[in-house]
Amino acid sequence: MTPPTESGPAGALPPAFALPVEEGASKVQDLATAVRAFVEPGMTLHVGYSDARPNAALLEIARAFAGRDPGFTLVTAGLVNIQHALVELGLVRKVVASFAGENYPVARPNPALVRAIRDGRVEIEHWSLWSLVARLAAGALGVPYFPVRSMAGSTMGVEAAARGELVEVSVGDEPLVLVKALRPDVVVLHGAAADAHGNVVLAAPYGESQWGALAATRGVIACVERIVTTEQLRRMNKLTRIPAHVVRAVCVTPHGAHPYGFNNPGVEGISSYVEDAQFMADTLRASRDPADFKQWIDEWVLGVGDHDGYLAKLGSDRLSALTRRHTSDEWHMPVDGAGAVPAPANATETQVVVAARRLRAAVMHRGHDAILAGVGLANLASWIGARDLRGRGVDVELMAEIGLFGYSPRPGEPFIFAGQNVPTNKLLTDVMGVLGTFVSGPGTRTIGVIGAGQVDRTGAINSTVADSGDFIVGSGGANDVLSAADEVIVCVGHGSTRLVDKVRYVTSPGTNVSTIVTDLCVFERAADGEFVLTTLLPTVGGSHLEAVEVVRERTGWSFPIADDLVMEPPPTPAELADLRAFDPKRLFLRDRGA
Helix, strand or coil, X not given: CCXXXXXXXXXXXXXXXXXXXXXXXXXXXXXXXXXXHHCCCCCEEEECCCCCCCHHHHHHHHHHHCCCCCCEEEEEEEEEHHHHHHHHCCCEEEEEEEXXXXXXXXXXXXXXXXXXXXXXXXXXXXXXXXXXXXXXXXXXXXXXXXXXXXXCCCHHHHHHHHCCCEEEEEECCEEEEEEECCCCCEXXXXXXXXXXXXXXXXXXXXXXXXXXXXXXXXXXXXEEEEEECHHHHHXXXXXXXXXXXXXXXXXXXXXXXXXXXEXXXXXXXXXXXXXXXXHHHHHHHHHCCHHHHHHHHHHHHHCCCCHHHHHHHHCHHHHHHHEECCCCCCCCCCCCCCCCCCCCCCHHHHXXXXXXXXXXXXXXXXXXXXXXXXXXXXXXXXXXXXXXXXXXXXXXXXXXXXXXECCCCCCCCCCCCCHHHHHHXXXXXXXHHHHHXXXXXXCCCEEEEEECCEEECCCCEECCECCCCCECCECCCHHHHHHHCCEEEEXXXXXXXXXXXXXXXXXXXXXXXXXXXCCCEEEEECCCCCEEEEEECHHHCCCHHHHHHHHHHCCCCCCCEEEEEEECXXXXXXXXXXXXXXXXXXXXXXXXXX
């Protein structure tokens, strides 16, 4: 910089005040070295939860400790797909989670984890998504407890209270739940970029955001797609979430979230990439048999040496095919089968359309500001319901639990966190923003649309423990939504094992459930709190009397019937066209009987 002189540039500063291109000691290490330096047996390891999942770091931990018994406690908002290799290898003694299983493209149990829990090889502790993040926030803030509106009235809450990690109190006439602070030892996370000193840019939506990293007692191992200079970082400082002083190592791991996707928040020199659906399907398939999963782990985890070996095995062609383009017309996605003549609606499609109609009616009659979309069929119902409402001039916003707000889902991909939808958001935030504030706070009137493994006559849902006693997937954000949303619609398949008199495990209380939509009928809560059969779906078949008998036979509780019981009209061609555009490969919409 030119020293200031009479002839020099106006306002020029002396060289002593020039900002350095690089600032702070370098913490750049290869991932294998960092894991072996900072991860020790017996630790509580937290899997940072944001747009990008730290899969490269977890697989390196698996390599470093395979054949040993490190007895890790793994804290995670979502234990998914390849991450179950750590459980299969016997490295994890306890999982503290809100969700554990498979979530792409649909939520379902992971067989390897189910076996491990059944056999007593791993213990699982259940939390809702927001309550788990709130525990990390308390740890980061240095306070013993954090208040939430979640967990009360659930089996999870009873279990947490017995462990001394949840306290129910009253402030005046208001009940309040306090969840205990959680401080893991080491956090592993995957970000977009960092400078060499360790200031980390995360990709939005932010999930848990910075809370886990700031709560860690022994710091963060930060995997990133690229190292940037401190000078470059200053230009992106609005994107930086993790400060360098809590980071112990910065590790360059391109495609480090694979087989999950990554959304570049605007860092030059890196690309977004989509989920590797085939890889995840192959991993899930292998996990169904211990011998097959061992072979998969030998091939893809232990046999590749390190992350570079993993990428080499994937191959440049495969990685290139996963790269998501960034162009001005990125939102205009081609849709397989567009323009095809619609076939008649199947039972699944009919259920989704009817749920969307009930959503539309609720928003129009009760003035909700926002819709919290759950996973699976509930997600599709939310999407087409919101699209219908906007077409009618109703201002309502879509939300998803990890920090999406005000988005317009694009056709072609039904996954709830599809990266192609991220650019359409009006606001990108985190779990605290969506579940802790928009859903739980007084400033936003929210309706949730949620799926369920089971629902009972009170509206309580169970997605945690099957009738066999096996683990299902846990709460995720469902408990937070059912606990605090102004109104909830539940989508569930109709059967006597799905609609039960009393769920064996209350994942989420049913107080705020107004409507239950199945593939046979609609139940609506009456003024006395009881669910009344109000509508039959055309999929049930037969006369009204015959249809009611079918519903009775397949429902685990007795129910009253509305005097004005009606038959729902079938989906219109326009409704089906919108629905099928979101799921052209019928990942969700296949007929359950097919």
